[in-house]
Amino acid sequence: MQRKIMAAATLVAVASTLALAGCSSSSSSTDSASTASSCAPSGGKVNLTYTSWVPGMDKVVDLWNQKNPDIQVTVQTGPNGNSGTYQNFFNEIKAGNAPDLGQIEYDALPNFRVQNGLVDISSCANVTDSKSKFIDFTWKQVTLGDAKGVYAIPQDSGPIAMYYRKDLFDAAGIPVPTTWDEYAADAAKIKALGSYITNFPKSDVNWFAGMVWQNGGDWFKNDGSNWTVDLTSAKSTQVADYWQKLISAGEVSKLASFSDEWNNSFNTGQQWTWISAVWGATTLSSGAPDTAGKWAVAPMPQWTSGGKAAGDWGGSSTAVLTGSKHPYEAAQFALWLNTDPDALALENKLGGLYPAATAGADLPAFQSGSDFYGGQKIYDVFKTAAAQVNPDFTWGPTMTQTYTDVSDGFGTALSGGGTLDDALKVGQDKTIAALKAQSIPVNG
Numbered sequence: 001m002q003r004k005i006m007a008a009a010t011l012v013a014v015a016s017t018l019a020l021a022g023c024s025s026s027s028s029s030t031d032s033a034s035t036a037s038s039c040a041p042s043g044g045k046v047n048l049t050y051t052s053w054v055p056g057m058d059k060v061v062d063l064w065n066q067k068n069p070d071i072q073v074t075v076q077t078g079p080n081g082n083s084g085t086y087q088n089f090f091n092e093i094k095a096g097n098a099p100d101l102g103q104i105e106y107d108a109l110p111n112f113r114v115q116n117g118l119v120d121i122s123s124c125a126n127v128t129d130s131k132s133k134f135i136d137f138t139w140k141q142v143t144l145g146d147a148k149g150v151y152a153i154p155q156d157s158g159p160i161a162m163y164y165r166k167d168l169f170d171a172a173g174i175p176v177p178t179t180w181d182e183y184a185a186d187a188a189k190i191k192a193l194g195s196y197i198t199n200f201p202k203s204d205v206n207w208f209a210g211m212v213w214q215n216g217g218d219w220f221k222n223d224g225s226n227w228t229v230d231l232t233s234a235k236s237t238q239v240a241d242y243w244q245k246l247i248s249a250g251e252v253s254k255l256a257s258f259s260d261e262w263n264n265s266f267n268t269g270q271q272w273t274w275i276s277a278v279w280g281a282t283t284l285s286s287g288a289p290d291t292a293g294k295w296a297v298a299p300m301p302q303w304t305s306g307g308k309a310a311g312d313w314g315g316s317s318t319a320v321l322t323g324s325k326h327p328y329e330a331a332q333f334a335l336w337l338n339t340d341p342d343a344l345a346l347e348n349k350l351g352g353l354y355p356a357a358t359a360g361a362d363l364p365a366f367q368s369g370s371d372f373y374g375g376q377k378i379y380d381v382f383k384t385a386a387a388q389v390n391p392d393f394t395w396g397p398t399m400t401q402t403y404t405d406v407s408d409g410f411g412t413a414l415s416g417g418g419t420l421d422d423a424l425k426v427g428q429d430k431t432i433a434a435l436k437a438q439s440i441p442v443n444g
Contacts, residue, residue, distance in 0.1 A: 100325075138154035
């Protein structure tokens with residue numbers, strides 16, 4: 001890992017630069033952002049609004065409302081963040097009528113911070129003291145490298161491991177890979193048997209970022225005044241070259257992720273592994289029901305034998321949005337929502353969340369073996385992986401645009417018109433251009 005997380009001063013500098021440049025995104029008020037002196041109880045009964053797309057969140061909030069008659073929360077359900085909720089948040093923040101709290105994924109938090117959409121809740125009671133309650137890398141995701149600031153409370157995470165067809169590996173006498181070199185060797189053997197070791201996902205650029213994350217790579221950094229975009233760093237290129245070789249050899253399939261065809265490929269034994277996040281356990285069991293009992297979970301293959309590094313794919317937070325008149329009460333709700341054992345258990349049961357709270361891994365739901373995975377206690381693997389995710393990984397402020405540009409290039413590479421390296425180079429150039437277009441200081 002070469003990069004360091006952007007310092008708070010940098011974020012302030014970026015926001016200031018935006019303001020000086022007259023960027024419309026900086027026009028949202030920062031006056032309502034909480035400060036050390038302003039985060040005090042409101043007094044009297046408080047009504048909060050909270051927008052989330054997690055199924056069953058209304059049931060979780062019912063628990064809070066039953067226990068806290070003076071702080072009542074109303075849940076507003078929206079589409080997934082990039083499917084509309086984030087744009088709604090930005091519009092509402094600008095109009096001064098945003099909900100008090102909102103669900104925001106980790107890779108979107110820098111964008112909201114740069115656009116002054118988040119309240120720094122570090123001065124609210126119990127917030128900074130809660131750091132030890134969360135998986136290390138998730139807490140870093142919500143502090144954005146600020147030694148003092150806290151811009152959200154971690155909610156869930158997506159540590160990555162390897163799902164694999166134990167029965168097929170055993171029957172073929174092929175070793176289950178522990179390194180990426182072994183994984184590539186196995187890919188050739190499995191191709192010779194008429195199947196694929198896995199699928200390369202064209203559109204899941206955040207999955208690819210998780211691979212770079214595991215390799216110690218980084219896509220963004222800041223030197224205190226300017227952003228640097230590192231999509232073409234040596235670590236990132238190493239990951240791209242690795243997967244390019246598998247693609248060029250025809251040893252991975254090219255199906256659209258989460259499509260019916262993709263599900264069917266798992267259900268019929270055409271895919272022998274899936275390098276995926278903890279939330280993928282239910283995706284696989286629901287999409288490939290005919291393979292129940294035949295899967296197992298192992299750590300991600302390593303770049304060096306004996307390595308112990310994992311990446312992350314997904315995860316979100318609960319943020320107090322700019323404009324909230326009750327940051328103290330909102331912060332207390334966010335803390336309860338993401339640390340209370342009953343709340344965590346219900347969020348997992350109804351919404352499938354894997355908690356960012358360290359205590360979440362000890363929930364009863366994660367303690368028993370899974371029939372779909374041959375009775376294995378698979379969440380032990382993900383608990384270990386979560387602790388192996390490098391905390392010093394920061395997302396850029398224009399990730400939606402970056403994902404689109406890189407995905408377009410990946411699609412070209414999969415059709416034989418280019419390479420994954422080419423896609424990263426295009427993503428690099430277009431991301432720099434996008435930052436400049438928004439008057440965000442950037443090198444290059």
